[in-house]
Amino acid sequence: MAQENLTPKPDKPANGRFIRNVIVKAFLLFVLLNALFAAANPLPLLGRISAYNLVFPGRVRLPYSENPTQAYSLSLFNLEAMFASHELAGNAKAEDEFRVLLIGDSSTWGFLATPQETLTAYINDADLVTESGKYVRAYNLGYPTISLTKDLLILDHAMQYQPDIIVWLVTLESFPFEKQLFTPLVQNNPERIRSLINEYDLNINPDSDAFVDASFWERTIIGQRRALADLLRFQLYGLMWAATGVDQYISTSYDPPQIDFEADESYYELTPETLSQSSIAVDVLAAGITRAGEVPVLVINEPIFISDGVNSHLRYNFFYPRWAFDAYRQLMENQALANGWFYRDYWNLIPADEFTNSAIHMTPSATAILASEIGKTIQELAESGFQSSTLGSE
Amino acid sequence: MTLTHLLVFSATALLAGVLVKERGRGWMLLVGSLLAIYWMQPASPIRNLDFWLPSATVAVAVIGWAATRSGEDERSRENLISGIVIALVVIAVGLTRYLEPLCCLTPTRPPQATQIIIAIIFTGVLIALIAWFFPKRGILLNLLFFSIIAIFLVLKTEGLAQAASAWLRTQTRQSTNLASGLDIGWLGFSYVAFRLLHTLRDRLTGRLPDVSLQEFVIYVIFFPAFTAGPIDRLQRFIKDLRKSFNLGSPEMVSGARRILVGVFKKFVLADSLALVALNQTNASQTSSTFWMWVLLYAYTFRIYFDFSGYTDIAIGIGQLLGFQLPENFTQPYLKTNLTAFWNSWHITLAKWFRAYFFNPLTRFLRSRQNKLPLPIIILISQISTMVLLGLWHGVTWNFVIWGAWHGFGLFIHNRWAEFAASRNSAPQSPGIQKLYNWSGIFLTFNFVALGWVWFFLPTPSLAWRTLQTLAGI
Numbered sequence A: 001m002a003q004e005n006l007t008p009k010p011d012k013p014a015n016g017r018f019i020r021n022v023i024v025k026a027f028l029l030f031v032l033l034n035a036l037f038a039a040a041n042p043l044p045l046l047g048r049i050s051a052y053n054l055v056f057p058g059r060v061r062l063p064y065s066e067n068p069t070q071a072y073s074l075s076l077f078n079l080e081a082m083f084a085s086h087e088l089a090g091n092a093k094a095e096d097e098f099r100v101l102l103i104g105d106s107s108t109w110g111f112l113a114t115p116q117e118t119l120t121a122y123i124n125d126a127d128l129v130t131e132s133g134k135y136v137r138a139y140n141l142g143y144p145t146i147s148l149t150k151d152l153l154i155l156d157h158a159m160q161y162q163p164d165i166i167v168w169l170v171t172l173e174s175f176p177f178e179k180q181l182f183t184p185l186v187q188n189n190p191e192r193i194r195s196l197i198n199e200y201d202l203n204i205n206p207d208s209d210a211f212v213d214a215s216f217w218e219r220t221i222i223g224q225r226r227a228l229a230d231l232l233r234f235q236l237y238g239l240m241w242a243a244t245g246v247d248q249y250i251s252t253s254y255d256p257p258q259i260d261f262e263a264d265e266s267y268y269e270l271t272p273e274t275l276s277q278s279s280i281a282v283d284v285l286a287a288g289i290t291r292a293g294e295v296p297v298l299v300i301n302e303p304i305f306i307s308d309g310v311n312s313h314l315r316y317n318f319f320y321p322r323w324a325f326d327a328y329r330q331l332m333e334n335q336a337l338a339n340g341w342f343y344r345d346y347w348n349l350i351p352a353d354e355f356t357n358s359a360i361h362m363t364p365s366a367t368a369i370l371a372s373e374i375g376k377t378i379q380e381l382a383e384s385g386f387q388s389s390t391l392g393s394e
Numbered sequence B: 001m002t003l004t005h006l007l008v009f010s011a012t013a014l015l016a017g018v019l020v021k022e023r024g025r026g027w028m029l030l031v032g033s034l035l036a037i038y039w040m041q042p043a044s045p046i047r048n049l050d051f052w053l054p055s056a057t058v059a060v061a062v063i064g065w066a067a068t069r070s071g072e073d074e075r076s077r078e079n080l081i082s083g084i085v086i087a088l089v090v091i092a093v094g095l096t097r098y099l100e101p102l103c104c105l106t107p108t109r110p111p112q113a114t115q116i117i118i119a120i121i122f123t124g125v126l127i128a129l130i131a132w133f134f135p136k137r138g139i140l141l142n143l144l145f146f147s148i149i150a151i152f153l154v155l156k157t158e159g160l161a162q163a164a165s166a167w168l169r170t171q172t173r174q175s176t177n178l179a180s181g182l183d184i185g186w187l188g189f190s191y192v193a194f195r196l197l198h199t200l201r202d203r204l205t206g207r208l209p210d211v212s213l214q215e216f217v218i219y220v221i222f223f224p225a226f227t228a229g230p231i232d233r234l235q236r237f238i239k240d241l242r243k244s245f246n247l248g249s250p251e252m253v254s255g256a257r258r259i260l261v262g263v264f265k266k267f268v269l270a271d272s273l274a275l276v277a278l279n280q281t282n283a284s285q286t287s288s289t290f291w292m293w294v295l296l297y298a299y300t301f302r303i304y305f306d307f308s309g310y311t312d313i314a315i316g317i318g319q320l321l322g323f324q325l326p327e328n329f330t331q332p333y334l335k336t337n338l339t340a341f342w343n344s345w346h347i348t349l350a351k352w353f354r355a356y357f358f359n360p361l362t363r364f365l366r367s368r369q370n371k372l373p374l375p376i377i378i379l380i381s382q383i384s385t386m387v388l389l390g391l392w393h394g395v396t397w398n399f400v401i402w403g404a405w406h407g408f409g410l411f412i413h414n415r416w417a418e419f420a421a422s423r424n425s426a427p428q429s430p431g432i433q434k435l436y437n438w439s440g441i442f443l444t445f446n447f448v449a450l451g452w453v454w455f456f457l458p459t460p461s462l463a464w465r466t467l468q469t470l471a472g473i
Helices: A002-006 A016-040 A043-048 A079-084 A119-125 A148-161 A190-200 A225-244 A282-292 A322-339 A364-383 B003-019 B024-040 B049-068 B076-098 B113-133 B137-156 B158-171 B189-204 B213-221 B234-242 B249-274 B280-285 B289-320 B338-342 B347-367 B374-393 B397-423 B430-456 B460-470
Strands: A097-103 A135-140 A165-170 A297-301 A342-345
Touching (some): A016 B249, A043 A225, A079 A148, A097 A119, A119 A364, A135 A364, A148 A190, A148 A282, A165 A364, A225 B249, A225 B280, A297 A322, A322 A342, A342 A364, B003 B024, B003 B249, B024 B076, B049 B076, B049 B137, B049 B213, B076 B113, B076 B213, B137 B158, B137 B189, B137 B374, B189 B347, B213 B234, B280 B460, B289 B460, B338 B397, B338 B430, B347 B374, B374 B397, B397 B460, B430 B460
Parallel strands (some): A097 A135, A097 A165, A297 A342
């Protein structure tokens, strides 16, 4: 009998009914799969499945790209996938490692810089050793958009990687409330951001229209087809990253920072009277430091381009009128002293001719100078046992 | 061919199979193919060129028919109607410029109707003049044969294509400073040219059957095979065209399966591999031997899945329309030698070159009074055929080297096979035979893969540097 059952049936010619059944069953299966996908929302889980740190080396910075095919990278909103691709996820912390996580904007990430020309790379090149004999190993968690909330999101996620210190590079432009939900990474992670808003009582509207809240249909396979395709493409780009070491398309031509300005001193809706701790997102910075808990956070006011062109007596650069930036510096100094933050102000560390295409993007040599200063500060802090909070400005 | 094209073509083929009856099939294929070639034509920066190029394809096809038809006009009425239908379709495509919601089938706005009508009249007069001035068909056929090759040369030679672009830009009063060889992207011309050259040669040798204008134009611009082949023979094609066809479940299942396989190969496998395949940019960025091999293999599989995927789609749509187009790829990367590879890679193109270049050349060399030694004849024939095949892709040194690479490879295999046969060794054990086969597959695959370096890199120096990296030098 068993043998009879194994005998293959002769091929039947396909008929209309057979085709109809195939189409109906395929359609029902497809609908079911989509519904299950939408209900389970497996994207974060899928994001953790990564060929990076397994088949391909981990990336040295978080994926971001405006030219995917030339940069062999792309911008994702899936934090799990972003971190799974980072070398941080692949390197188990050694006993003698002093782990430094750098968080910040495009300047920290290294816009127009190769992976060997970033702040992190230069800190690591210095082969720093702390007084206790631990080797300083820095990881680049910068991301090229300006928003403290975006930084907080990354810091929150990065805490699982056992940092010994977090270096958070900030600039005034990342503080205005208008900028907090400006970045797609924040907009596309509404649940995580709302959770942070609630936990730290942040002055950000959790019901803002800026958040991208996916409907049921948008959570189906059809609705998430772009995100799924991006995940797959991102894994494939791992091969190119491994082969070429390229993770950014670096244009050889770009416009230098603006030197001459209109006689305009406006800065968002702020005035010298209203720029205060509560009118900008200092609470987000404070939340990050609270989230870090026992891990010290070194806040750095990053260098800016200082123009000497027309109306430069009114403005430092394209971003900042002088009054706003000066008031911000004073505010940060006061906040650091009042709250015992580890704070360093490197606002005028870099000469004007060492900026590339914006008021915060630096040349490799300027980046190396800043890295050297940060390295020294990290060592100082480590030597003092993270007791001193009186790190003044340059 | 994009996914949208594919979806529309498949649906049209299905609908046509179900709805169109015997007599309407030819007209449906004619009108469908005419509309398809306008729709698929990519945009050109030269004004109206994306209308004129498909129109030129139609004109060339009609002229080709006029030149190859026999003197007897048994179906003159049907041919006249076909000519009028073709003209009306071309005019209708042009008229979409006046219908805002429908505008346009072409990527940019077509030219004015008067220009189109003048062009149609001009083509008609040209055909009449040809018939008048060339009573002896041989001269006309040869003239057309070399004219097509001349157009081909212009399109495939960067400098000439750029000069042609500049000339066209002058005609349309556009700046010649921006002229580029890429401006004249004449979709499907390569395959149209092969079909026309085949009909012209076969007419000269008396092997071409009589076909109507409708049949001839359908053969030349048959939309499933228009962009990437296969290159069918007219003799075989018209058998399918003339046979009675009713779309049934077997054809539907078989065609749909073939289309799905093709879509998977092209739009999933090939397009994914394209992200990691070796190219001009990453070849100069990669210094590791290991990763260079990985990228090369990615390219090797990408080109196969891309091309064979298109062929699967063409064959699948063809099946829905009642055509069994010839196979173009039969597991070429699993062949044990280079000769077998070229019998299974782009089969219809290889057959075309064999029929219209390799065989005549070999016959000529063998029939000379001062006979050359056989190995020399084989060497000359193999290399010249493969170099010509390389030049078909573009007139560059890299394509010449790629052709020569394969020509030498085929020659060496030919000599090796001759040598092995002469030894007439005893049958080998299955184990040894298996090892022999796998070694053959490995060697052939890597020989072909290394050949692609010449094929896709633009300059010999970059290709050479890439080969050095692959060799770990």
